[in-house]
Structures are given as structure tokens and as C-alpha cells.
Amino acid sequence: MKQVWDDGELAENWNLKADEEILFKGKSAHAQLGIALQLKHYQAYGRFPKKTSDFALQIIRHVSDQLGIVSEGISSYDWEARSARRHRQEILKFLDIRRITARDRQQLITWLCNDVFSEGTEPNEAFDQACSYLLDRKLQCPSTKELDRLIRSAHNRFLQSVHRDISARLSGATREAIEVSLADPDVPIGFNGLKADPGRVSLDNILRTCSQLRFIRSLRLSTATFGGVSAKFLKRLKQMASNDTAWDMKQRPIERRHSLCSIHYCFRGREITDGLIDLLLETIHKIDASAQRKVMKELMADFQKVYGKERLLFEIADAALTDPDGAVCDVVFPVANPEVLSNLVKEYKSSGPGYKKKVHTVLRASYGNHYRKMLPAILDVLEFRSNNAAHRPLLDALDWIKRMRADNRRFIQLDEGLPVDGVVPKKWHEVIIDHDATNGPRINRINYEICALQTLRERIRCKEIWVVGADRYRNPDEDLPGDFEDRRPDYYGLLDQPMDAGEFIARVKKDMDRTLFELNAGMPRNKKVSLRTNHKNRICLSPLEPQPEAQGIAPIKAELAKRWPMTGLLDVLKEADLRIGFSDLFQTSGNREILDRETIQRRLLLCLYAMGTNAGLKRISAGPHGVSYKELLHIRRRFIGKDALRNAIGQIANAVFAVRNPEIWGEGTTSCASDSKKFGAWDQNLMTEWHIRYGGRGVMIYWHVEKKSTCIYSQLKRCSSSEVASMIEGVLKHCTDMDVDRQYVDSHGQSEVAFAFCHMLGFDLLPRLKAISRQKLYLPDPGKRQNYGNLEPILTRPIDWRLIEQQYDEIVKFAAAMKLGTADPEAILRRFTRSNVQHPTYKALTELGKAIKTIFLARYLGSEELRREIHEGLNVVENWNSANSFIFFGKGGEVATNRLEEQELSVLSLHLLQICLVYVNTLMMQRVLADPSWSRTLTTEDRRAITPLIYGHINPYGIFDLDMSKRLDLDFKVLT
Template structure:
């Protein structure tokens, strides 16, 4: 149960009604209050609380107020023996519940095994589903321990054993042999294979674990060989067709972190034969999809890089020509004047003396090179492709299968088959009688360019130029998923991204999104708010001193900056006092203290499923690893401390226990604990908003995640943060600089897995789009951006006949919204919103379909229309109300404050992510997030302890309360303790001689 409740929530769920008051009887006040708490808790959760701390203070206070009791008397209620047993029995009977039986447990296990797993396999989520099921059946659940061990763990084990058995039965003998070859010594592998630390031989499995590298031809060849190796294992096509990829990743991770020797021992054990082959098969199944995605990414990136490099080179050459022949305007004037004065003169006698023969030759050379800019660039691209990058074509066409669900793009599929058919041929042109697809493959501006004359003077299509146009078109269609790839995950068939049972469970999916089934009701609601917002802005504009709309440049919005607020006067003194009271607190001690209070290290379990390290020792090693990773100092530096844990032990724990899912769970625990300890009288009521923004971090560049950022003018990766009020970061994601922030914004709001409920999200210009406005509304939260280009924004009409109703907005009014198109595509929009909510695919993969490169997609058009309406509503409110503008600005300032502390936490290696492994980069990012969240948790307690003193509390001003944040670090020592022993020496060979002399 969450810890913080709003007043309306308490009234809706924890109000005592007259029949319930009668159930309480005439017992002692503390027993009445205890019984009332048990009753309302059971009604809401479907089970009884096991101890007093399970019930949030807000709920106890609300129930006590209704009974006119002091909430403190609940301390007198006995939660273990006495009246509580009788109270539970009476409440069960009154609500029509009964205790769970052995038969009920058996039915539950069957239900989990047959209907729930593997679509949901996480124990915590399974527990929620079981409790919900028991509540529907009016059965009281067992204790949390029995529920976990006897029902959930048992069901997971039974399902796994059944999976092992059925998988083994489906694997042919040849496939089993191929799987065993992965862990057999292979001397043919190249030296640069990624080898596990404890295995010194060369194994195929090591090669399959390797990452793709950055966008280079050699990495395309290596990745395609890796994919070919996976395809040659010959897994049955439908081996894991009905099992979600996240479930299979659980087994893939086990193989990835296991040593070769461990896998070889399991191979020799007859009783683990089924498990052995299932784990290797799952590893290959998942890796095949990951490697396919990596190869497609490499292809897309290389094709883009060819054009970018060509543009840069052409621009440098044109600039050099322009600089070399300067003064062309003046020169042209002088030539024209001389020709007019001497129309019958000889050129050498009239013109050459004015400008000189050399300058005229330079001008001729310049204009020879200036065909259209695009043609020059395309010619340069063609040269690069012909002489180097054409090598990527054979491996890509050999191992990747391209498909399309749209007949419009079938010519592109046919063109790929044509290119593949002539790959081995040594001819310059395609045969004259070959039917070559052009429409939908070669852009119209290049349809003449691909032709050249052969030796006989015939106009024919040059193969290399046609191939280049095919690859460029393929890149665009892959990015918006109009072309998809067989065996991929992110680039798979887009029809698989949406729930397969949407039509059958349409009503339930609409209810989950809180959307009306009727499109008319949906449109009427949006349209009404749309008209009201436009009218409000129009009516208030003459009296609004901060906003002006002019006719300059087709409509221009002038907005005055916000006035600066009063500066806090006591926060610096408060931080100085905390520094004096907790002088240079160790960051490692903060991490340890939060774990003692919250227990987040309990989220980390062995990826192999086997744990032999005592939990207390494991806790110690985990804290050291998380500190080394989060500060970027590394495990080697951390191992030098006097804690008695050497480097090998830390590396073992890092490899076997620390994974992204565990880190995210630990972060959620710390965030929820921070929300629980916050005192409303100091921090105010909990907000339901968060702000999102990204920050760049330097990183090694031999991977696809690290890219050049044109705004920062350097290479790196981006970390996208979701930060709530008072610097409480609820979610973080690693992203490439070129990827859309919109997808990451939506992903964070939906996947943060904390007790916080988000109904508003503040972003900057890069985090918004018309599609983003539409999906945010469908998913139940408001998108509230700060526009960098506010001056050129436009407003859209709800109905075209309403234009004259808004005389003050005429300069920025656009066409009316096409509500008919929204009505036609309403079901499809809800279907994709449901896919985002359920996570049937990554948000970025789903949103690929709805980009400007795919403007003809009908659902994209509808989303854009709905987004324009919602964006208009927001802009009207943003311009009409100063408090809305200040709200957005304040939210985004919180993200900037969070960003400012990143360099304090991630100080090792100058803040550079020193790895080409994207998974390792993400683990470093999440570890830093966890460390910073722990800093916020401890600082929250410190601030509350100081402000509990009346002298400090009374000193605080309104500006101080407004600016108060738990994210500060002038009292924190992030480095550790430095020891100097003057009695010891470094054991060097020449030391004795130097001392003697």
C-alpha cells in the first residue's frame, strides 16, 4: 500500500458508513479504532495488515477523526494476540470472506501456471495479481511468506519445469549438437572475441555475447557473421512463439553471466539436461533478435553517416571556393559596366585588364562545380558507397529478411530482391530487358541521375547508383517500420506491437485508460475544452500585459519573461548548520544507512538462481560495488579500502548480482521510502507532477549509443531524467542523442514503478510534439512543455465557422481540426495507447510509426490532429495564466538542479562512461541514480531533524520554504578516507642503496 494519500482518495476509500460503525460495537476506544483500521484496510487490499507499520499514518488519522479518537491510541492495540483474532473473524464473516484452503492453493497454482505465467513472471507483480484474484473470490490470502513460497514460487517452478520438458521435446538432435558446440573449445575464433574473465579458451558463446561496435563496415561484417552463426543453430521457428521476450531474457541472462565451466558441468548432468538445452536455446533466441536489431541499427547509421560526411566535405569545398574567389559581386559589376561601355570591344582588351585572366579562370572553375547542391552531395555519396561502403550490402541481404504489410511498399521489397539477384554479377548496368522498380524506390529527383549511357550510347540504369537509392529508401522505411525485418525485436512486424486480444477485450482496455467507448463522447469533451480555452485567451488578451500577438512574419507571439521571485535568506545558513552537525558525511555511509533503513539490497539476487554468499557479506559487497559503479571510480579503486573485500569478490558480485532490473527496483524502493518519510508541514503536500529532461555524458564511442550532439558539440550519450518535486528522481533512461525524447518521456511516466502518481509532465521543446500531446492525453496525463520557439506557435480552430469569434487571435489562427479523421481512427489510437501502457513493445519502437517520415499513415494523421487540438488548449492556458507558466518553469528548474549534482556523484574518470558495452553504461547510470536518491533520502532526514527545532522552524520565510530542497552536498565527502603511514615504504629494488647513501 502506498504511504501518501490525497484527501479525496481517503474520503473515497476509507470513509466509515453507518453499518460499519455498528460492527465496531462498544469496545474500548483503541480496540474500536484497531477494528475500524482492520476493516477499511481489508476492504481496500483484500487482506489484513500484519503489523501497525503496514497502515499509512494518513489512513489511521482519517479513520480516527471519524470516530472522534486520537490516532495515537492505536499504539495500545495488540497486533499479535488478544482481540485481533476475534476482530479478524468478525470482519471476514461480515464481508463474506473465508480463509484460504489447500484446495484453493492448488487452484491458484494451476491458474498462475496456465493463464498468467509467463506473460507476467515477476514475483512482486504475481503477488498483486493473486491478491486481486483472491479478493474477487472472497478468499482471505495467506501470510505474505506462505503466499510467496507455497503459491508463487511453486507456480514459477512448475511452469519452468514444464517449459524445460516441452522445449527439449521440440529440439531436434542436430540443434542440440549445435547448442553444445557453443560451449565447446573452438580454435577458429578470432582473438578479439569477448571472453569471460574465468575462461581463457575460445568459445562460440563468447562471440555471441559480443556487442556490435560502432557504425563501421568491419562491424557490419562481424555482426552479420554473428547473426549467421545464430541462424545456423536451426532453432525451430515456433519454439518460443507464445512466450514473451522479457521472460526468455531471464534465462538469457543466466547463460550470459555463467562461466563456461559451469555450463559444461550442467551439460554432463542428466537430470539437468532439459534445463541445459532450454537455457541455451533461450539465450540464442533472444540474442538472435538483439543481433538482428543491432545489424539494422548499423545499416541505418552507416547510410546516414555516408550522407553526413558527404555534406560536410562538399560544404568545405564550396566554402574554400567562395573564399578563394572573393569580391564576386563587385567583380560582376565591373564586368557589366565595361561591357555596356564597350559593346563592340574585344574581350581580351576590354575585360582582362579589369579582373585578370587568373581570376576569371577561378570563377569558371567555381561555377563548373556548382550544379545543384543536392546533386553534388549525391555524387559524393555515390563515390563513398562505390569505393568502400558497398561492402555492407552482401552481408545485409544474406542474413536479413525484409517484409512489408503495405502493398504501397512492395516495389521496395522487389527492388531488394533484384539487387540481391545481381550481387555476384560483374556488370555495370542492369540488363535492358530487366524489369526494374522505380516508383516508390527511387525518389523523383534521382530518377534521371541513376541513368548513364553505355558504350553503345544506350540510356541504362547503373547498378551502383540504383543500389544506393534502394538503401536510402530502405533506411527511411525501416525507421518508420513500414518495412520490417524477420526475426527482429525492435524492427519486427508492427502488428505484433499491439495487444493481440484488443478486439476481444476492447471494453476492458478502454476502461483501463479511462476513455469512453463512444468516439462522440470523447470528441465532444475535447472540443468543448478547446473552444473554452480559445475564448478565454481571446477575451483576456486586451488586459494581459505580458502577452502580445502581432502580424509580424505571419503571426508573432510576444511573451514577457517571468518576474524574479524573492530570494531565500536562510537556506545557506541551514546548509551550513547541517554541515557543522554532520561534518563531511561519507557518501558510502549514506548509501549504507539508507540500505539499513530501506533494505534495497534485498532486491539484488543471483542471476544464475544460486546464492551461496551469506546475506550480510553479500550486502557489504553489493554496497561497495554500487558505490564504485555509481561514482565511476570503478571496482579496482574501491577494493583498495580496509573493508576486507578484494577485487575478485567485487567483480563476482558485479557480474552475478547487479542487473538493470534489480537496480530499478532498488531505486523505486528508495523513492517510495523518501515519499514516506517526508513531513508535509516541511515539504508540503506530495505533488503529482514530474519534469523530464536529458543531460549529456561523455562516453567511449565504439558503440551505437554514443553519438555526436550538435547542440553540445561533442560526442556522448544522454541520460533522460524524470524528476518530481524537491529533486526526487523517479526514473532514468540511457538514450542516444539522435533518438526522440518523446518516447523516453512517455516510457518514464508509465514505467517508474513508484508510489507516485503522475498527472502532469513538464518538458522542454525537444520533449514534445503533436503526437506526444495526443498520446499523453490518451494515457491520462497532461503534457506541459516550455517552448523555445513560442513566438512562432499557432493555434488551431475547433470549427472553421468560429474564426470570427476570436478577433484578437486572428494573426496566429490556423485551419480547423479534422474531427472526422479523429473519429475514424479513434479505435486505432486507443489500441496503440494500450500497447504503450502494457509495454507490449518499447515506446520508441511503437512511436517509430508516427514520425514526419510517415505522414501518410492514417493513424499518424489522426494523432497529429488530436495533438494540435490539445496543444492549442495548452498554449491558450499557458499564455492566459502566469501561474501556469511559472509552474512549468519551476518544474524544469527542478531537473536542472538534479543535473547539477550529477558531476558531484559521478566524479570518477572525469564523468566519462568508460565502456563500449551499452549494458554496462546503463548500469553505471542507474547506480549513479541510486546513489543520488540515497543522498536525497538522508538529506531529507537531516533537514527534518534541524527544522524540528522551533528556532529554525520559525526562522524560515515563505521564500525559504519555496526554495527548500534535499539535494545539496556541501556536507558530503564522496571520496573516502585518505591514509598516510610515514613508517612504511614502497618495496623497490633500489630503495636499500638509496638509503645507504
């Protein structure tokens, strides 16, 4: 049961009705409260509660107030006593609930198969639905054990029918190919080989991935093979197959084996297609970048870079004009000696046409001698398409290359109809097109292939070209709501935006005019901001003055260390689970659980600790708890998945919000800050990259942390990937009760497109801009420049509202796709990059983003409080980042795996472990501050600086012993 209810929900679900008073006549006060709680619980959930802790304190107080009795009286109500059982029978009679019969049980099983499990619902999720089904039909809910048995029976029946139907649709050739892959599982097309990630960029990995994709395509699997089974259920079956070894899979009944393998291979086909495209794009980039580095290294060895070229050229020109008849050695050399002039000539050659030709020569040698072998294999297994006719020449070029692979000619005449425009950039024409004296203009075939691949990379990255059978690189139209035209009012209502573009623009204009007017009026009194008229950096912003240091935090930390000295981090994880029960969210990917739940819980916590600290399962298995490495590995494979970890993190975050004392932490916040942190990682994979700022190979983890150090979302990302997409994804996809309406980011988490989408999605983007001194303010209308005289140095052109009006529908469509989750923000934002600057919606988004950014800048420059608020919010993320290395201490803090799935699980386990620390520290600090002698000492600065993310009293190392009977002394009184 959820712990936080608003007044409307309490009234709807927990208000007593007049006709229900008959149940309370002649009963004692505590009996009345017990009957009332059982009655309303049964009416809400279709089953009776088992103990007082099943109710939120809000509910107990709400019901007791209606009865006119004190809520503490419930503590004397015995839920298992004979009187409580009699009360339950009276409630059933009052509600006219009858006992369930054998026929009713069969009807329940049939309903579960046809209406519940067919939608992808898991057995543990079906319990509440089954209770509601019985309540609607006025049937008494059986015992928990019996209802679980009925649900499991229905699920097994449904599974058998699904596997039987899918297996029957497979051809004999497909079944035979599946058996071949299981017979030799470690070859590239074997069961284990197909699970492997593509690996790092290399020709061998490209050819291996192509062979895997050819094998999967030969199985001829499609959505029709699975006969309308829900995507959610198919995803669960795919996870079940992924967790199996080849030996496990071969032990399954033949129908189930063929069904699971076909589902697994169908999903893997999409993943392998995406991986192959990633390999292709990275290979094209690698060839080009390597050629440029090699040429630049050679050129830099021959000359020194010339600085101050404009001044030098001016002095040369001035000297030449002063003495036009003089000798060069007398006029020019005194200004610039021959060595400087030589370096100047070489530097020009290093960036002009000569440089381009040299780069292309090196690139051509690398591609022609090695990487060219990949092209036929890639064109055989990937089918490129576009929804834009402007890119037809590129598709024709790829078709020509595929069709003419047997033609060994080195040169192709231009008059043979080979597409040039749209394939070969104009800047490369003089390098690519060769003018033969005999046969006229011609193109070197290898050069042409290189240009086609480079253009293909640009178009795929902005999704102008898409690939059949891919997932991330699929048809971009599939990312958008298909019924937008039919349900336009619903989508506009989802975003809370007006359907009329004029009304929307009028709102934004009004906000721009108001904020610019307020900033203009306040500039004469704004001592922290000054504007320069004759400087490149026109905004001069004074640094924030340091706030008074909080003196009362150190004694509180010392008290924590005194009361709970060297508390084990494993004990923190255990305590959080015993209070919250998040381990119940980790269910087996198999058909049933053989181990008892206590054993599973114990091993789960050890696995999560091993992964969250990066110590590893083998290290943890060496502890005195008696759990072996193989037993932990079984739990890791069968129970721990990304979805379960995210749900657990959300449950812990909600528990933190529920347990907080507002007198200490303040009222609930709707502000969140996000930033990334680099972690070292193995590099035989496509996720790991060299970080251009921090140096070293690694990955980035992008955190979303609210103002009191509770992280609500985390993502694993590449070092070069957009932080804007990660920022939006975290706001939209976090699975907590928090509503984010203010998002703090640094410079890398913002862009003009980001401002536009954040406005459409209903939250404020508040960045701390590194380049604040070079920012400009846009005008709402051309004739209003004179209204903002104090801002003249930083004013620029008016917003082009016509573009926004023309593309308003498209902007709403893309924003709605993000909101509904039909596509990831990264997939949407990939279409709106500088490489796709001609996209009309991109132009409109940048104009809208400029308007919203202007509103933000006007507020930012005019309010020191806002600047301090953003700075404080981002400091919280930095504090969160500082704790990462304390917890993720194993293997030098490096993500020691090349498998993407394991990298993601490590990150999520770290997140879970760290948020458990925040939860337990919250309870510890509230325990200390419950003493008036401590709470009275807190100053305003102390309350501002207090944070639950401290770890001086925590020991993450040592002997890993898990004693489930030992609890931390937090004075947590459980109502029973």
C-alpha cells in the same frame, strides 16, 4: 505494506465488523488494538504481522478510532509475548482456520507449479499468493521459513520440468551446435562472443554480426521450442544464462545447459537482428554524410560564401536595366566585381546538379571499393517485408540484387524490368540513369544498389519496411492491440475518450474557441505580450521578472552542515536502505541464495555505490570492509539488473512522497518536468554519438523530476534520438505512486504529434518554446477569424477536422498501444516522422496536435503564472542535472564501457544514489525545521525555494567503509 491508503481502501480492508467484537470482550485497551490489527492483517494477507512497524500509521489510527482508544497504546503491545500468541489462536479459531497437513502441502506445491510459476512469477513474489491461497482454503499459514521452503521446492520442481521439456524438443544438431559454441566461447559464434554488442560502424563488425546471426538461425529455434512457457519466465531464464560465464554454463546438468543456451540464443537472435539493422542504417548514413563532407570541404576551399545574394542580384538586374546597351565591365562589375561573381557561380554549382553528381561519385567510390562487401551477407540473413503495397518495388529490387549477385554486369538496361519508381528518387534520375547511344537508357549497377540502400534506410526508420525475426524493427502491426475491433469500448474507456469522433472534435473545438476568446479579450491589458504585423518574429514576449531571493535557505544549509558534517554518500545509501529496505528487491538470477541476506545486503550497497559514483568495483574493493573484487563482481552479475534497479528507485520515490511533511513541502504534486543531460562515453558502440550542440562524443540521460526534486524515471538514449518518445515513456512507465497530469519540457521535448498523443493519454504537455516568437494560432472554424481581431497577426488557417474524424479510430489505437505498453513510444513515434509525411494517421495527428498546441499557446501567452510555472519546473530538472557530476565523479564522469547493458546499469545506479540523497536530505531538513525557532523563520520565498537536492554537507569520496551498525542521528523512532 504500502504506506498511503485512501478512505475507500481503509474502509474496505480495515473496518471492524459487528460479529468480530466477541474477540475484544474482557480485553484491555492495548490488547484490543493488538487483536484487531492482527485480525484484519490476517484477513487481508493470510498471515499474522510480526511488529508494529508492519502497519502504516494511517491504519493504526483508523482501527483505534473504531475501538475508541488512543493509537499510541499499541506501543505497549508485545507481539512475541504469550498473550499475543494466545490472541492469534483465538483469531484462527474465530476464522475457522485449520492446520495445514502433508496433503495440503503437496496440493500447494502443485498449485504453485501449475498456476503461479507458469505465469512467470518469481519465488519472492509467490509468497503473498501462497498466503492468499491458504486463506481462501481456510488453512493456517506455516512459518515464514517453512513456507519459503515449500515455495522453493515447488519452483525447483517447475524449473526441472521446464528444462527437461525444452531440452527434449531440441534436435541433435542443435544440441551439438550449442556444445560447439561452449567449447570455444570467445570466437564470434561462441557463448561469450554471442553476448557481445555489435560495436561501432565498420565493415568487419557487420560481417561478424552476420555470421553470428547465421549461426543462431541454423539452430532453428522458435517460440514452439519453448512449449507455451510464459514470456516473463523465459526472460528470467535468459537473464540467468546471460549472467553465466561459459565455464559456469558447462558445469550445469546437460538438460539445463541445453535449455538455458537455447533460450539465451533465441532472445539474442532478436537482439543481434536489431543490432545488425542499426549497423546497416548507420553505415548507409555514414557513407552519404562522409561523401558530402568531403565534397563540401573541396568546394569550400575554392570559393568564399556570398552573403546577401538577393540584394546583389537585384542591384545587378537594376544596373542592367538602367543601361542595357552598356558593356558588362562598365555596368555589372561596379556592382559586383568578377571575384564575387565567380564565387556566386561556384556556390550555385556546389548545391545544384553538379554538386549532386560529385557527391554521388565520391559515395560510389567508397561503397564500391569497401562497403559493397556487406550487401550479400546482409541480404542472406535479413528478410525484409512490408504491409504496404506501395513499397513492393523496393522489395523487388532487393530480391533482384540478391538473386543476381553472380551477374557481373556493370550496367543494367531499363527494359529488363528493374524497378525504378519507388527505388530511385526522382531527383537522382539524371545522376543514376545513363543514356547509352547504342543500347538506350541503362543504370549503373553500383549506383542502383546505393539508391536501394538509401531508400531502404528511410523506409525502415519509419517502419514502412520491417524485418522478420527482429524486435524493435518487427512487424508494426504487432505493436498495436490485436483485439481492438472486439474491445473498442474498453480501449476508449482506458483513454477516457468518447467513442464518437464528432463528440471528441466538439470538445477540442470548444476548448480552442474558449482559450482563443480569452486571449483575444485580454490582449489590450496584457502588458507582457505584444504582436507585430510586419515582422518575421511576430510575438514579442517580455522576460519574466526575477522573484525575490530566498534568504532563509542558506542558514538551513549551514545548520545541516553543522549537525551532519561531511556525511558520507555511502552512509546516505546505507541509511536509506535500512529505512526503506529496497535491497530486498534485488534477488539472485540463479536458483537459490547461498549467502545470508545481511552479507548480500552489504555487498549490494557497495556495488550500487561503485556503479552510481562511477568509481568502479575495483576501487571500492580496496576499502577496509573486507569484500574482494571477485565477491563484488559476483553480486553485480547475479543480483543487479535493470528491473530490480527500477523497482528500487520506485520504492524510494514512494518513500519520499510518504515521509514528506505537507507543512514544509506542500501538498503532493502531479506536475513533472523532463530534460536530458549529456554524459561523455566510450565510442566503440552504437549508443554513443557526437552531440551536435554540446560537442564531444557521449550519450544522453533523460530525467523526469517532480517539482520537489524527486526523479521518478530515467532513460539512456542517443544524442540524436527523439526526446518526445522519452518524455511520453517516462510519464507512462514510471513505477511510482505519482499520477502525472502536467509535463514540463523544453523545445526539444515537444512536437505537434507529441501534443496530440499527450492529449489522448490524458496529461497536459507544457513546453518552454525557444521559437515562441514565430508561433502561429490555428482557427477552430473558417468563419471565426473576425472573432479574434486582436490576434490577427498570428492567426493562420483553420484545422482540418475531417482528417481527424477519418483517422480517430487509428489515433485511439496507437495511443492505447502506448498506454498498455504493447509497444514503446519510440516504436510508435518512429512511424510518424517527416519522412513518412503521406501516412494518413500522421496527417491527422499533426492536425490534432496543431489544435492542442493552439490551446496551449493561448493559455501560455495569456497567463504569466503559467509561464513562470513552466520555467520553475524546468529549473528543478537543471538543479537535478547539476548534482549528477557531484555524484557520478569517477573516471571523469564518463560512462567507461562499450556494453549497452552496463551503460544502462550505470545510469540507473546514479539515479538510485541521487534519489537516496533526496530521501535522507528530506528527513534531515524536516528534523531541523521541526524546531519552531527554525520553522517560524521561513518566509513565502523560502518555502518556494526549499529543496532536498543539496549536497554541501555530503562527502562522496574518502575511505569506503560500510558499518551496518552505525546510524545517522535523525531521531527516527521505530514503533516496536
